[in-house]
Amino acid sequence: MNMQLTDKVILVTGANRGIGRALVEEALKRGAKKIYAGTRTSLTHPDPRVVPLMLDVTDAAQVEKAVGAVGHLDILINNAGIALYDDLGDREMIERHLAVNFFGPYSLIKAFLPSLTESRGAIVNVLSVTALASLPLIASYSISKAAAFSLTQAFRAYLAGRGVNVHAVLTGPTDTDMTKGFEIPKSSPQLVAGGIFDGVERGEEDIFPDPMSASMAESWRSGAVKAMERQNAAFVA
Numbered sequence: 001m002n003m004q005l006t007d008k009v010i011l012v013t014g015a016n017r018g019i020g021r022a023l024v025e026e027a028l029k030r031g032a033k034k035i036y037a038g039t040r041t042s043l044t045h046p047d048p049r050v051v052p053l054m055l056d057v058t059d060a061a062q063v064e065k066a067v068g069a070v071g072h073l074d075i076l077i078n079n080a081g082i083a084l085y086d087d088l089g090d091r092e093m094i095e096r097h098l099a100v101n102f103f104g105p106y107s108l109i110k111a112f113l114p115s116l117t118e119s120r121g122a123i124v125n126v127l128s129v130t131a132l133a134s135l136p137l138i139a140s141y142s143i144s145k146a147a148a149f150s151l152t153q154a155f156r157a158y159l160a161g162r163g164v165n166v167h168a169v170l171t172g173p174t175d176t177d178m179t180k181g182f183e184i185p186k187s188s189p190q191l192v193a194g195g196i197f198d199g200v201e202r203g204e205e206d207i208f209p210d211p212m213s214a215s216m217a218e219s220w221r222s223g224a225v226k227a228m229e230r231q232n233a234a235f236v237a
């Protein structure tokens with residue numbers, strides 16, 4: 001299902017910098033009615049359509065409070081994330097990544113599901129190409145994104161009958177604090193934010209928002225794994 005951003009109410013987590021901040025600006029340009037900017041520190045924005053929201057995605061009390069503050073919601077964007085170098089030597093590193101990158105989106109989806117069902121809205125999970133192929137330099141991060149991709153596919157199947165679109169964003173390297181010091185070609189966060197909303201507006205299940213990730217889009221969409229996702233989803237249709 002296609003969805004235009006005009007007049008929509010959107011919540012972006014991790015909205016103070018990087019891709020999250022670019023998503024807020026892009027949503028404003030596309031005519032969103034209100035954008036809740038979830039952050040862990042206080043935020044001000046010159047546009048009155050941007051409403052700051054204190055939201056650490058690992059804090060259950062803050063998530064609950066956010067649900068009360070937001071009310072009506074059309075699009076939930078799970079963007080907040082962490083990426084730390086590791087080599088799987090420390091179990092705690094895996095748990096830290098899962099807490100933010102997997103259980104964060106899980107908690108927010110559960111919490112906002114009544115609003116999103118009511119609005120027949122959309123969930124956008126900002127994942128990574130490392131969900132498809134591990135980058136062993138950031139192995140725990142890759143694990144958390146692969147798990148969040150599986151979560152996305154399962155919610156997509158469960159919610160299809162309730163009119164809620166569930167998008168996976170398979171982002172390639174982007175020039176933010178997260179990739180500082182990693183000398184590889186990167187896309188700008190502005191380009192990625194535009195690619196994400198283009199995908200949402202076109203109703204794409206899996207969004208490849210930048211040139212690097214887009215090079216995989218066609219083979220992914222016509223491939224055996226995507227076909228199996230559809231077959232598996234039919235069991236809960």
Ligand SMILES: NC(=O)c1ccc[n+]([C@@H]2O[C@H](COP(=O)([O-])OP(=O)(O)OC[C@H]3O[C@@H](n4cnc5c(N)ncnc54)[C@H](OP(=O)(O)O)[C@@H]3O)[C@@H](O)[C@H]2O)c1
Pocket residue numbers: 013014015016017018019020039040041055056057058078079080081082083100126127128129171172173174175176177178179
């Ligand atoms: N950059 C890339 O190359 C790339 C590639 C693929 C996917 N992604 C994904 O894109 C998303 C955004 O990444 P980015 O590149 O913009 O990273 P970034 O510049 O490091 O920003 C990360 C954002 O997440 C927030 N955050 C971290 N932990 C949080 C928590 N517990 N609760 C709420 N917010 C939290 C940060 O808030 P604070 O400022 O408070 O720390 C910050 O706003 C992430 O999910 C990332 O995995 C990025």
